[in-house]
Amino acid sequence: MKSRRVFAVMLICFAVAVAAPAQYRTALPGYRYKFPRDHFNHPDFQTEWWYYTGNVKAAAGHQFGFELTFFRQGVDRDGKSTGTWDVRDLYLAHLALSDLDSGKSLHRERTNRAGPGIAGASEAERRIWNGNWQITWRGDEQVLQAIDERFAIHLILLSAKPLVIHGQNGVSQKAEGRGRASHYISLTRINAVGEIEVDGQKSQVTGTAWMDHEFFTHQLEPDQIGWNWLSIQFADNTELMLFNIRRRNGSIDPYSAGTFVDARGNTTHLAKSDFTMEPAETTWMSSDTHAVYPVRWKISAAKLNIALECSTSLPSQELAYSAGFTPAYWEGSVLLAGTKGGSPIAGVGYLEMTGYDRPIEALR
Numbered sequence: 001m002k003s004r005r006v007f008a009v010m011l012i013c014f015a016v017a018v019a020a021p022a023q024y025r026t027a028l029p030g031y032r033y034k035f036p037r038d039h040f041n042h043p044d045f046q047t048e049w050w051y052y053t054g055n056v057k058a059a060a061g062h063q064f065g066f067e068l069t070f071f072r073q074g075v076d077r078d079g080k081s082t083g084t085w086d087v088r089d090l091y092l093a094h095l096a097l098s099d100l101d102s103g104k105s106l107h108r109e110r111t112n113r114a115g116p117g118i119a120g121a122s123e124a125e126r127r128i129w130n131g132n133w134q135i136t137w138r139g140d141e142q143v144l145q146a147i148d149e150r151f152a153i154h155l156i157l158l159s160a161k162p163l164v165i166h167g168q169n170g171v172s173q174k175a176e177g178r179g180r181a182s183h184y185i186s187l188t189r190i191n192a193v194g195e196i197e198v199d200g201q202k203s204q205v206t207g208t209a210w211m212d213h214e215f216f217t218h219q220l221e222p223d224q225i226g227w228n229w230l231s232i233q234f235a236d237n238t239e240l241m242l243f244n245i246r247r248r249n250g251s252i253d254p255y256s257a258g259t260f261v262d263a264r265g266n267t268t269h270l271a272k273s274d275f276t277m278e279p280a281e282t283t284w285m286s287s288d289t290h291a292v293y294p295v296r297w298k299i300s301a302a303k304l305n306i307a308l309e310c311s312t313s314l315p316s317q318e319l320a321y322s323a324g325f326t327p328a329y330w331e332g333s334v335l336l337a338g339t340k341g342g343s344p345i346a347g348v349g350y351l352e353m354t355g356y357d358r359p360i361e362a363l364r
Contacts, residue, residue, distance in 0.1 A: 023077040024217040026179030029169035041121035046074040048215040053350040056207030063334025065098035071153035091119035093130035155194035173289035175221045184231035188239040228357015234347040237263040275301040308338035329354040
């Protein structure tokens with residue numbers, strides 16, 4: 001949800017003085033979306049992120065999951081910062097690769113200010129970037145490119161469905177009150193083709209990707225400590241996004257929600273009462289943070305006649321950073337199997353879990 005994806009909440013934990021939210025707009029019903037404008041930067045909102053995740057495989061069957069995420073956190077909107085190096089926004093990016101067959105989980109992060117073009121999101125340039133990690137739009141295609149010392153990802157992405165606007169009346173509500181929400185856009189089925197390189201070994205890959213884009217100023221409340229977010233791409237060309245917001249008392253917040261996308265791209269909004277996400281007993285403990293993550297889930301959506309089990313072949317997909325600026329979170333490739341309409345169904349997806357190492361003290 002990136003309320004999800006995702007997380008990403010992490011931005012706000014930087015050791016900087018962030019601007020008062022009063023300088024920014026809040027996400028309110030009736031927002032008029034316009035594209036391509038709304039694929040890019042919204043500096044009048046304090047927090048923004050773009051999440052790209054996906055599952056791809058090589059011709060010989062080798063499987064990978066990937067994540068490339070860009071975050072923007074507003075710091076100063078009072079109009080007094082005019083120099084090239086003045087910090088109006090912080091830009092954070094996370095890059096992760098799950099080498100599912102080899103059992104490797106690799107991840108990196110970087111933080112920059114815009115400076116003279118070091119990081120940003122620009123409709124005029126039709127790209128989102130942080131150093132040499134970037135998404136570039138070429139007509140309907142997007143080019144994803146990210147290079148690190150141990151691994152690199154280069155993919156051509158083409159959406160197979162219209163974009164989705166989650167929630168109701170143009171907002172994805174996350175808590176009680178006006179503006180406690182986000183504007184939340186997704187591309188739920190993107191065809192991906194390109195190359196992945198790990199330790200000098202290159203693989204030509206194909207598969208599917210998912211993109212989440214959210215912008216907002218206020219979101220979580222003090223008693224909301226984290227969330228579980230799940231994207232699913234079913235084999236019958238339908239998709240499902242669900243998120244549970246977890247509260248301090250162990251309950252699930254009533255503003256948890258989801259979206260079902262049918263084969264033609266039509267959407268159905270799901271309220272908390274329309275689905276359940278229940279962790280099974282299978283867990284994984286991080287040796288870095290000692291957080292314990294449920295890595296097997298039972299999913300039910302009676303409204304859609306869907307019952308699923310969610311699992312992963314690689315439990316160690318936590319993103320934990322030694323610098324300590326951002327909370328750790330688990331985000332990784334998952335498999336789904338179960339029934340839909342009484343018939344067997346399978347799918348792939350991405351699961352995100354936040355607030356397990358410590359509560360998310362952000363997005364207020």
